[in-house]
Amino acid sequence: MGHTIRDIAAALGAEAEGDLDLTVRGAAEPAAAGPDQIALAMDPRYGEGIGKGRAQAAVVWPGADWRGMGLKAAIFAPRGRLAMSGLTRLMDPGPAIAPGVHAMALVDPSARIGAGAAIGPFVVIGAGVVIGPGARIASHVSIAEGARIGADALILQGARIGARVTIGDRFICQPGAVIGADGFSFVTPEKSGVEEIRETLGSRAEIRDQSWTRIHSLGAVTIGDDVEIGANVCIDRGTIRDTVIGSGTKLDNLVHIGHNVQVGRDCLLCGQVGIAGSARIGDRVVMGGQCGVNDNIFVGDDVICGGATKVFTNAPAGRVLLGYPAVKMETHVEIQKALRRLPRLANRVAALEKGRAGESGPERD
Template sequence: MSHKISEIAAALGAEAEGDLELRVTGAAEPQAAGPDQLALAMDPRYADGIAKGQAQAAVLWPGADWRGLGLKAAIFAPRGRLAMAGLTRMMDPGPDIAPGVHPMSVVDPSAQIGAGAAIAPFVTIGRDVVIGANARVAAHVSIAEGARIGADAVIFQGARIGARVTIGDRFTCQPGAVIGSDGFSFVTPEKSGVEEIRETLGTRAEIVQQSWTRIHSLGAVTIGDDVEIGANACIDRGTIRDTQIGSGTKLDNLVHVGHNVQVGKDCLLCGQVGIAGSAKIGNRVVLAGQVGVNDNIFVGDDVIAGGGTKIFTNAPAGRVLLGYPAVKMETHVEIQKALRRLPRLAAKVSALDRGAED
C-alpha cells in the first residue's frame, strides 16, 4: 500500500511542501531509506543521513531546507514523536486475518460475534461471549465464558481472556497476555509467619509448621476503552469485586496487576511493574520499569515513579518518586550524594580516632 505525501500530512495534521502527489510505501531511517520510502529526520542531527540514503521525501523539523537536502517533498513535524505516533498508526495494517470465523476455530453457538469481525484459526470462544464489531482475534487465542469485548479490538496470538472479563472498545492485547487469571491469595488456619512479621516488623515467636489454604477468585476484570496490554502481562481477577483498569491506560510487557487492584485512567505501566493486591492507582500515573507497589496502599493522581522504585506506603498526588524505599526524587539524589561521600567520611573519622589515641 502506498500513500501520497498530501495524505500523510493530512493524517498528521502537519504542513507539507514540494511534490505532494509523490507516493511512498513505508518509512525508514534517513541513511537506509529507499526511493519509495519516507525518511524520518525530525531533528537536524539526522540531516546528514538523508544524503547517504535514496529518499525523495522526508519528515523534517520545522524550517528545514528540504530543497538543499535534495528532496522532492517534505512534511514538517514540530513534535517528532507525536508525528511518529500518527505515521506508524497510518502505516501499520495490523494482523492479516480474513473476515469471518475460520473453520478451524471453535465458537460456542451462544457467542455473539459482531459485524466485520475476523477470527483466525485455532481460536476458542466460550459460552455467552460477546465480541464487538470489526474485532480481530489472532490464532490460538482463548476467550472464556461470559467475556465481553468491545468494538475494534485487536487481540494477538496466544492471549488468554478469562471468564466474565469485560473490555471496552479499541482494545489492543499483545501476544501471550493473560487477563482474568486467579489472584494469588492464600491463608493459614492459624496466624501465619507473614501476619506476625507485619505486626512486629521482624520479631518471630516460635516457628511452627504451616500450610496454605487457597482463597478462590469470584470477581473478574473490568477494562475501559483504548487500553493496551503488553506481551505476557498478567491481570488477576478480583476476589469478590473486579480488578479494574481505566480507559486509556497502557501496560507494557511482563506487567503484573494483582487481584482487586484499581488502576485509573491514562496510566503508563512500564515493563516488569508489579502491583500487589488491593492497591489503588490514580489517574495519569507513570510507573517506570521494575517499579513495585505494595498491597493495600494508594498511589495518587499524576505520580511519576522512576525505574526500580519500590512504593511501600501511600504516595500523595503529583509526587515524583525514586528509590528503595520510595522517597521524593530530590531526596533520593541527596541520599546518593551522601552515600558517595561515606568512604571519605569514614577515612576522616578513622584519622580522628588515631589522632585521639596519640
C-alpha cells in the same frame, strides 16, 4: 500500498512543501532510507543522515532547509514523536486475519459475534461470550465463558481471556497476555509468620509449621475503553469485586496486576511493573520499568515513579518518586550524592580516630 506526501501530511495535520504527489511505500531512518521511503529526521541531529541515504522526501523539523538536503518534498513536524505516531498508524497494515470465522475456530453456539469480526484458526470462544463488531482475534486465543469484549478489539496470538471478564471498545492485546487468572490469595488456619512480622516489624515469638489454604477468586476483571495490554501481561481476577483497569491505560510487556487492584485512567505502566493485591492507582500515573507497589496502599493521581522505584506507603497526588524505598526525586538525588561521599567520609573518620589514639599515647601508671 503507497502514500503520497499530500496524503501523509493530511493524516498528520502537518504542513508540507515540494512535490506533494511523490509516492512513498514505507519509512526509514535517514541514512538507511531508499528512494521509495520517507526519511524520519524530526530533529536537526538527524539531518546529516539524509545525505547518506537515498530518500527523496522526509519528515523534518520546522525551518529545516530541505532543499539543501537534496530532497524533493518535506513534511514539517513541530512535535516529532507525535508525527511518528500518526505516520506509523497510517503505514501499519496490522495482522493478516481473514474476515469471518475460520473453519478451525471453535465457537460455542451461545456466543454472539459482532458484525465484521475476524476470528483466526484455533480460537476457542466459550458459552455466552459477546464479541463486539469489527473485532480481530488471531490464532490460538481463548475466551472463556461469559466474557464480553467491545467493538474494534485486536487480540493477538495466544492471549487468554478468563471467565466473566468485561472489556471496552478498541482494546489491543499483545501475544501471550492472560487476563482473568485466579488471584494469588492464601490464608493459614492460625496466624502466619508473615502476619506476625507485619505486626512486630521483625520480631517472631517462634517458628512453627504452617500450611496454606486457598481463597478462591469470585470476582473477574473489568477493563475500560482504549486500553492496551502488552505481551505476557498478567491481570488477576478479584477475590469478591473485580480487578479494574481504567480507560486509556497502557500496560507494557510483563506487567503484573494483582487481585482487586484498581488502576485509573490514562496510566502508563512500563515493563515488569508489579502491583500487589488491593492497591489503588490513580489517574495518569506513570511507572518506569520494574516499579513495584505494595498491597493495600494508594498511589495518587499524576504520580510519576522512575524505574525500579518501590512504593511501600501511600503516595500523594502529583509526587515524583525514585528509589528503594520510594522517596521524592530530589531527596533521592541527595541520598545518592551522600552515598558516593561515604568512602571518603569513612576514611576521614578512620584518620581522625587514629590521630586521637596517637595523641593520647600509651597509658602510664
